[in-house]
Amino acid sequence: MNNEKAKLVLSVYRPGGQDAIDPTFDKALDQVRRDPAMAVWFEEQRRLDEQMMDALAGFPVPSDGRLIAGLAIEPRRWRFAFRPLALAASVILMLSLGVWALLGDRTLQLPETATLTQISLYLTEHQSSLGLMSDDLARVRSWLESREGPVPGKLPPGLAQLTLIGCETWKTTRGRVSLICFMGEGQQVAHLYIFEGAQSRGDLPSMNAPSFSRENDWLLASWQDGRSAYVLGAPAAAGTVIESYLKS
Amino acid sequence: MEADLFQRLLDLWYDPLYRFALSLSRNRDSALDLTQHTFACWAEKGGALRDTSKAKAWLFTVLYREFLRNERMRRREPTADDADSFDRIEAEGRSSYDIIDGHAAMQALQSVDEIHRAPLALFYLENNSYREIAEILDVPIGTVMSRMSRGKEQLRGILKINQERRFKVIEGKRASKGASREQ
Numbered sequence: 001m002n003n004e005k006a007k008l009v010l011s012v013y014r015p016g017g018q019d020a021i022d023p024t025f026d027k028a029l030d031q032v033r034r035d036p037a038m039a040v041w042f043e044e045q046r047r048l049d050e051q052m053m054d055a056l057a058g059f060p061v062p063s064d065g066r067l068i069a070g071l072a073i074e075p076r077r078w079r080f081a082f083r084p085l086a087l088a089a090s091v092i093l094m095l096s097l098g099v100w101a102l103l104g105d106r107t108l109q110l111p112e113t114a115t116l117t118q119i120s121l122y123l124t125e126h127q128s129s130l131g132l133m134s135d136d137l138a139r140v141r142s143w144l145e146s147r148e149g150p151v152p153g154k155l156p157p158g159l160a161q162l163t164l165i166g167c168e169t170w171k172t173t174r175g176r177v178s179l180i181c182f183m184g185e186g187q188q189v190a191h192l193y194i195f196e197g198a199q200s201r202g203d204l205p206s207m208n209a210p211s212f213s214r215e216n217d218w219l220l221a222s223w224q225d226g227r228s229a230y231v232l233g234a235p236a237a238a239g240t241v242i243e244s245y246l247k248s
Numbered sequence: 249m250e251a252d253l254f255q256r257l258l259d260l261w262y263d264p265l266y267r268f269a270l271s272l273s274r275n276r277d278s279a280l281d282l283t284q285h286t287f288a289c290w291a292e293k294g295g296a297l298r299d300t301s302k303a304k305a306w307l308f309t310v311l312y313r314e315f316l317r318n319e320r321m322r323r324r325e326p327t328a329d330d331a332d333s334f335d336r337i338e339a340e341g342r343s344s345y346d347i348i349d350g351h352a353a354m355q356a357l358q359s360v361d362e363i364h365r366a367p368l369a370l371f372y373l374e375n376n377s378y379r380e381i382a383e384i385l386d387v388p389i390g391t392v393m394s395r396m397s398r399g400k401e402q403l404r405g406i407l408k409i410n411q412e413r414r415f416k417v418i419e420g421k422r423a424s425k426g427a428s429r430e431q
Contacts (some may be wrong), residue, residue: 011377011397048404052372054352059350061263065280069258069287
């Protein structure tokens with residue numbers, strides 16, 4: 001094997017040594033051991049490869065993209081639920097175990113001491129899927145109402161201008177909670193959580209003077225209006241000014 | 249179970265797929281779209297893949313094919329971006345390269361010709377073997393080797409020129425500081 005052929009083969013040799021036992025490289029590595037000029041070339045290539053790999057491993061990735069990609073599973077999940085065989089099997093299993101009641105009362109367990117912003121972050125982390133994908137606010141309201149989920153009153157003016165993605169609602173040990181998901185410019189997501197029964201959360205300010213905070217790389221605004229409490233969250237890394245969602 | 253697998257794939261492969269998409273498209277929004285499309289395809293068709301150990305190659309292949317499809321459409325409708333082609337740069341001599349950070353490395357990678365960029369990106373971003381790269385790009389192993397070899401040669405040249413440009417900027421700043429002190 002001449003040096004040109006050896007260089008061609010070794011161009012795909014990984015610097016971490018994973019390919020050391022692959023016989024494809026045997027002759028080319030022999031050439032490196034025999035020819036000092038090849039050894040210099042090979043060492044330079046290894047250094048270049050390591051530098052590139054190390055540098056690229058630290059290249060930042062937008063955090064909001066992953067959240068949006070996570071929404072992609074929803075349509076399939078619903079379709080899967082209605083595949084005839086799967087549905088029949090589920091019905092038989094549920095009837096035989098007598099778990100209809102359990103299914104009808106699926107309640108999310110939430111800590112009694114958690115704040116509304118903490119609950120919102122927990123739901124963002126662990127319950128990021130949406131039950132309805134729709135950009136129609138009337139349909140979102142209707143869907144939430146039909147599931148006895150809290151429905152927002154008037155949306156903050158800035159938020160109403162964003163693109164609606166969809167919604168979800170949960171029955172929790174802290175009461176019912178709804179989520180409405182929006183997408184702003186640059187595909188930045190914003191989550192509006194609506195908690196029922198704001199009377200017990202008397203410390204929250206009104207919508208005109210919301211409380212702002214930052215937790216786990218999320219910017220949060222919370223307020224109460226009428227019978228509901230609200231938490232609006234957006235990823236801080238996206239450079240979002242969350243106040244702009246609340247103003248006209 | 250299906251949603252759990254999807255979430256695991258998202259956790260494992262979102263970042264590498266986004267970086268691969270960015271290296272190919274050289275545009276943040278296009279990279280986000282390509283990555284989003286890839287996971288949407290998995291949600292739609294991934295269940296048909298019986299061997300989930302092949303999920304990685306499946307995801308990278310889907311992303312690469314979508315990129316090629318977009319490029320074909322883009323070329324039918326020429327835009328200002330077409331003028332943004334990079335001259336082929338050959339390396340002169342061998343030296344070590346002052347790769348400052350991920351942005352500089354990504355910029356250099358994005359400057360490599362498209363045909364050589366995809367195998368290089370798969371090699372550097374995800375430490376893929378030549379067999380995996382051949383499978384994802386659907387080309388023979390010999391083609392992977394020749395594209396990698398030429399791609400690395402081009403990359404060396406780009407890094408060398410970028411390094412020289414940085415030195416010139418630094419020298420220029422030093423000279424202007426010195427001149428202002430003398431005044």
